[in-house]
Amino acid sequence: MSLQQKIDRITDILRRDDGISGAMHYTEQTSWMLFLKFLDDYESEKEDEAELSGKSYQPVLDDEHRWVNWACPKTADGKLDLARARTGDDLTDYVNNQLFPYLKSFANAAATGADPKSFTYKIGAIFQYLDNKVASGHTLREVLDIIDTLNFQSSDEMFELSLVYEGLLQSMGDAGGYAGEFYTPRPVVRAMIKAIDPQAGQTIYDAAAGSCGFLVEAFEHLKSKKSELTTEQWNFIQRDTFFGFEKTSLAYVMGMMNLILHGIESPNLFRGNTLTQNIRDIQEKDRYDIILANPPFGGKEKDQIQQNFPIKANATELLFLQHFMKTLKTGGKAAIVVPEGVLFQTNSAFKQVKQELLENLNLHTILSLPAGVFLPYSGVKTNVLFFERSGGTSDVWYYECEPEQKLTKNKPITDDHLKEFVELYSSRATTDRSWTVAASKLTEDYDLSAKNPAKQKDAEHLAPSDILKQIRTKEKLVSGLLDEIEDLLAEK
Structure with a gap:
């Protein structure tokens, strides 16, 4: 068996x-x-x-x-x-x-x-x-x-078991109804990690860990380079690399098990609500080199929690984004999944957070994911923000992932769908699916939505008299069709 x-x-x-x-x-x-x-x-x-x-x-x-x-x-x-x-x-x-x-x-x-x-x-x-x-x-x-x-x-049996356990977690997430925050599709996770490319000696953090998919995949990424690592580096990976918080007790237990079964002997995973921490108290020693996360979105936080953030908002996605911006080390890299609303909404809180992100961090890449990535438990369209603590933003490179077929529960996103993004990430080349926008244009209204210029058609500007002629022509067509319908009814 x-x-x-x-x-x-x-x-x-x-x-x-x-x-x-x-x-x-x-x-x-x-x-x-x-x-x-x-x-x-x-x-x-x-x-x-x-x-x-x-x-x-x-x-x-x-x-x-x-x-x-x-x-x-x-x-x-x-x-x-x-x-x-x-x-x-x-x-x-x-x-x-x-x-x-x-x-x-x-x-x-x-x-x-x-x-x-x-x-x-x-x-x-x-x-x-x-x-x-x-x-x-x-x-x-x-x-x-x-x-x-x-x-x-047996290392072979441990490896096989880790894969089988991932399948259990996915089926659990699908059944749980909240898997969007519990289980992030692994092709998305892997693409984020390949782009960020964590190195031995760096600390890796997820403040909304769920089943710890990001930490596990980051470990697998580092493990693939094990032959190049010293004993000291490998021990650091085992004990001092991976950090996370998870709010719900069940997800916490599953996450801890997932890390251990994948071979991380001592994961630094803790149970607690990340948002109860006042981010004003975070110092450089509390920060991380790499942040990878898909925080819960669509939730609301009470005023007591909002007091922990300079920009108050009841939307959990804005609070988590502020937390990640604050906990990223100087020179650190982050890749965060956010709902589409974070990009296009420009009310006070959304605008302020995006202003902070563009001015104080380098938001250099936005990956626009297709609708259906989180089906069947959520149809919300999402994006991945890639930013670094290395000065302000000068340009943002966009990549629009568009599978030929619509994503469904039975036809989920795959590694192949994101292969081109990973290949282009370093060069930030312009293609039919990728383009660059100057930050100065984005700060006009702080709408960061992906608007592919290759799809933008020049609007045809007609003279008022020509517009009237088109309207009259269409009215005549409609009138003629109505007359034909009346004749058919009269014959009956």
Whole structure:
């Protein structure tokens, strides 16, 4: 049975459980079991490494609550020890009343100053927001037995599992109804990262992390250059590169799992509402080299939150944009997904934020995405703003992505749709789909909408007498058609 088949089998088993309702539940429940199996394999590997080097290793979980002892205990010949393996009510009673209270207790350690990079902290952060929803202990036993066959010490299996987990997250997002902020299509994410081209030693930040797609893809981008990296650079990537905040508890758990399953041992992901931070307090030490994000839009924030921003606005997209502008390091690069309204709206708050962006940062590129990128959960047209903290804006290069066929749920955006954009990004060449506009023209009304000059037709200016002649001609045609219709009706 392939790994994909195993995960599909788990999904089918969970679907029939009375406690599970929909993709969000079975992804969440699969996740906590995957995490505990991963942790057990990780700790076993660390124990082996310590033994070989003559050192000792203290596991994070005590013996009773380690996977190998409660989930799938083995006999001497490596088979499931049926005498010790719980099932039915015994299993659910143990998981609900012993295992989860134990795992939730790690939240106290996290709250009292445990190292945020440690697994102690991460266990507390994850399980304080989770509960076992699998109602049947027999269902739980079936799932545990399948997950126990996964090998997290195999780099090939870890890679395959990371891809399978991405599929689970996407199906969860589609079912959740808020996937526009939870799951950004990976071709869009990859195009943004290829254009920005993060380097080892840089910090990478997403203040609305969702399932952490941006951070995961940035890690994959850096990992592709692993052969060129020093041990020190690789350790920095593992522990000090990726930072993020996520407001919702479920997305936070999924995001943390996604990062860990992709091989980032110590992601700096925190749960919290980014917008509660007063951006006036942000200093250079709090800033990041690279910012990649698709923040939630269309939401409204109360006045108390708006007080944290120099330009008050209840639209979340404007608040997040101000946050990103403030948290970008000198010389740093950002790529942010925004709804079309940010570009064309020119009321007071929108105009002020765009004025700040054009005057104090270099908004050098706007990628106009086609309608339907976020279908089926949102039809809002979006754009990607690329800007740097390197002085003000002189020119803006636009690229209009226009697939030959209309995007739908079953015909989503692909890497090929954005291939030309990535190729042209550095040269900023002018083509039928790309053009450059001087910032001085944009500051006349602060409408930053993509208006492709290749599509603009010169207006035909007619004399008033000619316009009247055209109107009379059309009136005669309409009158004649009405007469024909009356004759046909009279014949009946």
